[in-house]
Amino acid sequence: MNRKLSTPKTISGIVAALLVLIAAQSSALVAGEILLRQGIPGAICNVIIGVIYAALVCGLAALVCGKLLKVSMRKMRLPGFSVRPIWLAAAVFMPLLLLCCCRIAGGHWERNFPTAGEAWAIVTGAVVFYGFAAGLVEEIVFRGLIMGCLEKRLGVPTAVLLPSLLFGAVHIIGNDLDPVSAL
Helix, strand or coil: CCCCCCHHHHHHHHHHHHHHHHHHHHHHHHHHHHHCCCCHHHHHHHHHHHHHHHHHHHHHHHHHHHHHHHCCHHHCCCCCCCCCHHHHHHHHHHHHHHHHHHHHHHCCCCCCCHHHHHHHHHHHHHHCCCHHHHHHHHHHHHHHHHHHHHHHHHHHHHHHCCCCCCCHHHHHHCCCHHHHCCC
């Protein structure tokens, strides 16, 4: 990443990245709500919402890179999409490991007996929206656009630290947390 970005372009890139996140998530959720009101099952809506969310962010990120920042997505650390078997295995075994650790630490299972439709909505929401789309979007926005802008302007150490702090702050906003819990 040789070419530096100007300060105004860096700031506008970061603001645009956050706006991409907000616009895509809002649009996807509105579309899902409309579909739910039309009688589409929640499980199907969750899949559609996840796909819309991820697709909008991918498309809007390409626009931000090409039109606003005038750099390729690759130079912003956003290469093409590929899945390696090791990461698929990690996606399955990490939650299982967490469940085992919780059980060993004295945790217990609670059952709330959802209907089959509610259960599928929970599963598709967890897997497609939160597991796939949210993870992909957060990587594109925080570790692609924002980190790329900061790296081109301020260097690697700052580019690693600031998006991480911003990422944490975005997840704290709106939550009633005491300072220790926030940290």
